[in-house]
Amino acid sequence: MANNLQNFYNQILNLRKDLDINDKIQMVIDTIKSEINLYFSDYIGLCKLASNNLSVLLNENHIQHKVINLKEIFGEDVYEHEFIISYYYFNEMQYFLIDITYSQFLKRDGEKIRDNFLDWPGEILCSTEEGKNLYDSLLVKGFQKISDLDLKLYLESFGIFSAVSIDELIHHTNQKLL
DSSP states (O other): OHHHHHHHHHHHHHHOSSSSSOOOOOHHHHHHHHHTTTTOSOTTTTTHHHHHHHHHHHTTTTTOEEEEEEEHHHHHSSOOEEEEEEEEEEEEEEEEEEOOOOOGGGTTTTOOOOOOOOOOOHHHHHTTTHHHHHHHHHHHTSSSEEHHHHHHHHHTTTTTOOOOHHHHHHHHOSOOOO
């Protein structure tokens, strides 16, 4: 009964189907990237700015989402980075990882890796076929429809080894998840 009620609620929330969810998310991302590109030449250190601005436009477009701060959720020893998980119900719950600033974690010649990392996150993420697909999508589009495995690979690229599910991450309380 409770599950049917949740499904009904999710369907009502997503009655506006004038654009595909992928198109809506891409439109939001393109708008924010255009605004950021007016003032900055790269995305290094801009994850909070990007997440905040994306969140505003996602809200305006009635797209459910949660801003995720790795340090707040996984503890002080974790590198501080923000990204967004958007969720949408269409026959089943669909999840999208949005991170337009992931390019800041690509290996750069002559630059030392941060102390928090074992290797460059981009190098770690693209070391598997599944991770490579996510990596490519984040760099090209800024987002990707994800599964729990994709989330696991993404978190592992930051040195976070956790079996947290997407649902747990979205609905977490103030308790640390590591």
